[in-house]
Amino acid sequence: MKRFFVVFAAALAALTQVSCSHAPPPNVAADVNSHFITYTELDKVFQQTQQPAERSNEDQVAGAKLELLNTMITSQIVLQRAERLGLTAVDADVDAEFNKMKSPYTKEQFEARLAEKHMTAEDLKTQIRHDLTINKLINKEITSHVSITDADVANFFTANKAAFNHPEPQIRIAQILVTPNPDPNVRNLKNSKAQNEKQAREKIEDIAARLQRGEDFGMLAQNYSEDPNSAANGGDMGPIPESNLDKVSPDLKKLVLSLQPGVVSRPIPTQYGYQILKVISREPAGQRELNDPRVQQEIRDALINRKTQLLQAAFYEVARNESKVANYLARSIVQSASK
Secondary structure: OOOHHHHHHHHHHHHHHHHHOOOOOOOOEEEOEEEEEEEEHHHHHHHHOOOOOOOOOHHHHHHHHHHHHHHHHHHHHHHHHHOOOOOOOOOOHHHHHHHHHHHOOOHHHHHHHHHHHOOOOHHHHHHHHHHHHHHHHHHOOOHHHHOOOHHHHHHHHHHHHHHHEEEHHHHHHHHEEEOOOOOOOOOOOOOOOOOOHHHHHHHHHHHHHHHHHHOOOOHHHHOOOOOOOOOOOOEEEEEEEHHHHHHHOEEEEHHHHOOOOOOOOOEEOOOOEEEEEEEEEEEOOEEEEOOOOOHHHHHHHHHHHHHHHHHHHHHHHHHHHHHOEEEHHHHHHHHHHHO
């Protein structure tokens, strides 16, 4: 009997150790391949990117944090993969991008901008390093594998020839939209959503400054635009008949008609928030043919963008499936609901 109690006690101790090993470590919101994302980090990024106006709504805050944490988990998985491949951005590239971001401002203005975002200079450099590193990985693992043949272009044109027959002149426009009223359907790559008027204004001004520094319009739209219909396409809204411009304000119509292809507008206040527009091309009425170089390039760009988006989504999903992730915040929310 004594031996039974000794064995039972040992088994009970082992079970207790197993139970404790499954308990989340202190202050850890998620474990990504043994890399801890702490609640301190989550709260800091939450302050920088979310900061809802109604902090009394606990469910809204918890939901926003859960969504943000999921984005941070995916970013960490991708960063780990980039590090294994030796693609981490070097200091010189980080410093060059940091100095580009500082250049439009005085020292006092730049420090004020950082303070508004609850960031230090080192926080910004860390964010820049992560962004550059992820871009290098995407270029190596995805962009370099995207290939569109002449046959692909021809097949697309044949299947969609009617779409290239314009009854009236068309303007192909891309936009970056920022709204003070976050849409739950928005899924930009950075999970970036302004929560109020002040944040929306600051965000659109920051994007405008980055465009002035030469950053790519399509990538900024994918990362930050809050238009659920065009963000994934780099802001491209497709060809728009000129008569549709009669439905907007006279000032906006005048602005659009004055923009030359490739030129980016200033931030424009609208009833939805703020937008930045870019005219991609202008096309006359009539049937456009495949031998038109502009038609070929338009189709090629669309096919490249479509395939890139598909590969990127699949790449992230595969990388996550191959990772060991424990989302302790999600677990705690479920456990709280069951009490």
